[in-house]
Structures are given as structure tokens and as C-alpha cells.
Amino acid sequence: MAFSTACTLSGRNPGSSVPSTPSGVPLSVGIFHSSLPSKSPQRVDWPGIGGGQGRVSTTYVSCSSSASTTRLSSRHDDSSLMLNGNAKQLETAEAGDVSRPRMTEEEDEREILIECRDVYKSFGSKHILRGASFKIREGEAVGIIGPSGTGKSTILRIMAGLLAPDQGEVYIMGKMRKGLISDEALSGLRIGLVFQSAALFDSLTVRENVGFMLYEHSDLPKEKILELVKDSLASVGLKGVEDRLPSELSGGMKKRVALARAIISDDRVEQSERELVMYDEPTAGLDPIASTVVEDLIRSVHINGQDARGKAGKISSYVVVTHQHSTIRRAVDRLLFLHDGKVVWEGLTAEFETTTNPIVRQFANGSLRGPIRY
Numbered sequence: 001m002a003f004s005t006a007c008t009l010s011g012r013n014p015g016s017s018v019p020s021t022p023s024g025v026p027l028s029v030g031i032f033h034s035s036l037p038s039k040s041p042q043r044v045d046w047p048g049i050g051g052g053q054g055r056v057s058t059t060y061v062s063c064s065s066s067a068s069t070t071r072l073s074s075r076h077d078d079s080s081l082m083l084n085g086n087a088k089q090l091e092t093a094e095a096g097d098v099s100r101p102r103m104t105e106e107e108d109e110r111e112i113l114i115e116c117r118d119v120y121k122s123f124g125s126k127h128i129l130r131g132a133s134f135k136i137r138e139g140e141a142v143g144i145i146g147p148s149g150t151g152k153s154t155i156l157r158i159m160a161g162l163l164a165p166d167q168g169e170v171y172i173m174g175k176m177r178k179g180l181i182s183d184e185a186l187s188g189l190r191i192g193l194v195f196q197s198a199a200l201f202d203s204l205t206v207r208e209n210v211g212f213m214l215y216e217h218s219d220l221p222k223e224k225i226l227e228l229v230k231d232s233l234a235s236v237g238l239k240g241v242e243d244r245l246p247s248e249l250s251g252g253m254k255k256r257v258a259l260a261r262a263i264i265s266d267d268r269v270e271q272s273e274r275e276l277v278m279y280d281e282p283t284a285g286l287d288p289i290a291s292t293v294v295e296d297l298i299r300s301v302h303i304n305g306q307d308a309r310g311k312a313g314k315i316s317s318y319v320v321v322t323h324q325h326s327t328i329r330r331a332v333d334r335l336l337f338l339h340d341g342k343v344v345w346e347g348l349t350a351e352f353e354t355t356t357n358p359i360v361r362q363f364a365n366g367s368l369r370g371p372i373r374y
């Protein structure tokens with residue numbers, strides 16, 4: 001298994017130095033496969049890992065080479081949401097039930113990239129996840145929604161291997177992952193994370209941010225890395241910003257740079273592994289138009305999309321945690337609704353608007369009355 005941009009928690013000292021993000025912004029954590037980054041301008045803590053109080057707030061997590069298998073050519077159409085080929089008709093359900101797709105699990109033959117099975121997670125006396133179960137399949141664009149504090153970011157971190165469940169299992173390509181990400185756990189799936197804050201290293205240029213993994217963990221010549229950086233930036237529609245500092249970018253541009261950083265890879269490495277990217281509130285804080293740009297970018301780097309250069313995307317599947325209605329409508333095909341620590345409803349994006357599930361209805365309408373208590 002090739003690993004040029006590999007990164008994992010194994011062997012890392014959580015107190016180690018990595019570049020920091022601006023003060024007040026959740027800190028970045030680079031999690032790398034082998035040695036610690038040598039060019040580490042500043043020290044940061046590792047919030048959120050191993051039971052800390054803060055949030056982990058950065059990009060790429062585990063990995064080996066990038067890849068995808070079949071490239072589908074259908075382009076996301078602005079005027080109509082492109083639902084996955086295996087469109088599922090859902091039944092509605094009462095509160096607390098999960099609406100089941102009429103297509104059974106057995107009928108959906110796409111490969112399961114990640115499965116969470118009966119996952120529990122508590123922080124002290126706060127029981128956040130209480131039996132969360134779901135699957136993410138090849139080619140999917142899945143949204144995780146639900147009330148604040150319900151554990152959406154927590155489940156992303158568990159899927160990424162940054163956080164271990166107290167109980168339950170996470171399967172990566174059918175193989176059970178024990179504890180946090182480790183060499184043994186790497187199994188043909190590269191997982192990228194783009195956290196809520198773009199979490200760029202504020203003391204590094206865009207070039208250094210995007211190429212960070214390759215500068216630190218590959219033997220590629222600098223010219224080649226610059227070429228890959230430019231290529232990755234071009235795929236998210238950015239040109240000529242390589243030498244800028246994050247402070248010289250708008251919020252939307254920072255998110256695009258973070259996306260470029262999540263998808264860059266060493267193109268010499270055999271493209272034999274799938275890539276799954278998880279986005280934690282990628283459009284939070286953006287104006288509606290900037291949100292649309294980011295939503296379309298997320299689509300464009302998916303295998304069903306086409307990036308800014310007109311090339312097919314290489315992300316096999318992605319998961320988006322979001323509160324934004326526009327992002328729900330525009331960037332994902334299927335939704336998982338997390339509440340009280342479990343997936344209480346799942347369905348196609350279109351069904352989010354029509355389901356009679358009282359939990360979903362209350363949430364969609366922003367109503368104070370209903371089963372969700374604040």
C-alpha cells in the first residue's frame with residue numbers, strides 16, 4: 001500500500017509542534033503518518049483529541065495514495081439535484097424511528113466504504129452518541145444534519161479515526177478499526193477532513209499550506225510539489241494565490257484552499273485507493289453566493305463531478321455536516337438525521353422537505369414546538 005501522504009495518530013505526541021492557526025480560531029492539527037513536521041514554526045495544543053475540551057479543527061487525516069475507481073461522467077446540474085443512480089424511495093416514520101429506504105441494504109450493491117455500527121461516545125457525564133449506525137457507500141454524497149451538540153462533529157472524528165468510540169465498531173472497507181487510526185487500520189481508503197474553520201497555518205503561505213504534506217512527507221522535488229499545488233488550487237478555481245498568506249484571503253477563498261489541501265496527492269503513487277472526504281460545516285459563515293461556490297466545489301471534486309479544469313473529480317464519496325439549507329439541497333444526495341445520539345431518520349435530500357417525521361419537520365421549520373427540546 002502506497003503512503004506518500006500518509007498520516008496517522010500512531011507514534012504522534014499530542015503535545016508536538018505544528019504550525020498554528022490565528023488565535024481565536026480553532027487550532028489546526030496535522031496528523032501525519034511518520035515523523036513530526038520538521039518545519040514547525042509554532043507550538044499548538046491538540047484540542048479535542050483524547051477527551052480534551054476543545055475541538056480538533058483541521059484537514060487531512062489518514063491516508064495513502066489518492067484514487068478512485070470508476071469515473072462517472074454525469075455532471076451536477078445546478079437546476080436539479082442529481083440524485084444517486086440508486087435513487088431510494090423512502091417510507092416516512094414516526095419520531096424515533098428510522099425511515100428505511102425501500103431499496104434494502106442487500107439491494108444496494110455499491111461497496112461500503114465506512115460503516116458505523118452501534119457507536120457510543122460520552123464526554124464525562126455527557127452521553128453524546130448512543131447507538132449511531134449507518135453506512136457510507138461508494139459514490140455517495142451524504143449529509144449529516146441534526147440539532148447543535150447532537151454529536152455530528154464527534155461522529156466525523158470517530159469515522160476519521162481521530163477519536164475512539166467507547167462502544168461499537170467502525171468498519172473501513174469492511175475491516176474493523178480498533179481504536180484510533182493506525183497503520184494496521186489503513187485499508188485502501190484515504191480519508192480527508194476539512195474542518196469547520198479552514199484551519200490554515202497562518203504563518204505559512206498558500207503554497208506551503210496546500211503542499212504541506214508533500215513537503216514534509218515525500219521526496220518530491222520542490223518544483224514538482226509547486227506544480228501539484230497549482231494543480232490542486234486550479235481544481236478549486238484558484239490561481240495566482242500561491243504566495244499569499246491566509247490573512248490575505250477571504251473566508252470563501254480560505255475554504256477553497258483547505259479543500260485544495262485535502263485533495264492534493266502525489267501523482268506518482270499508484271491511484272489504487274479510494275478517497276473519502278468529510279466536510280464539517282464547509283459553508284458556515286459564508287454569504288449565500290460564496291456558499292454556492294463552495295457547495296459546487298464539493299460536487300465538482302466528486303467522481304460524479306468535474307473540477308474547475310474540466311477534469312473528473314477523484315473523491316469517491318463525501319460526507320458533509322451542515323446546518324445550511326442551501327448546502328443540504330445543493331451538495332448532498334442523501335441525509336442522515338442525528339438526534340439523541342442516533343440516526344433517527346435517513347432519506348434522500350428531496351424527502352427532507354416532504355417527510356412527515358416530526359423531528360425532521362420541527363428541525364426543517366425551525367420550530368420551537370416539537371420533540372426536539374433545547
Ligand SMILES: Nc1ncnc2c1ncn2[C@@H]1O[C@H](COP(=O)(O)OP(=O)(O)OP(=O)(O)O)[C@@H](O)[C@H]1O
Binds near residue numbers: 053152
Ligand atoms: N473533546 C471533547 N470533550 C468534551 N466534550 C466534548 C468534546 N468534543 C465534543 N464535546 C461535546 O460533545 C457534544 C457534541 O459535540 P459536537 O461538536 O459533536 O456536536 P455537533 O452536533 O457537531 O454540534 P454543532 O452543530 O453545534 O456543531 C457537545 O456538547 C460538545 O461540547
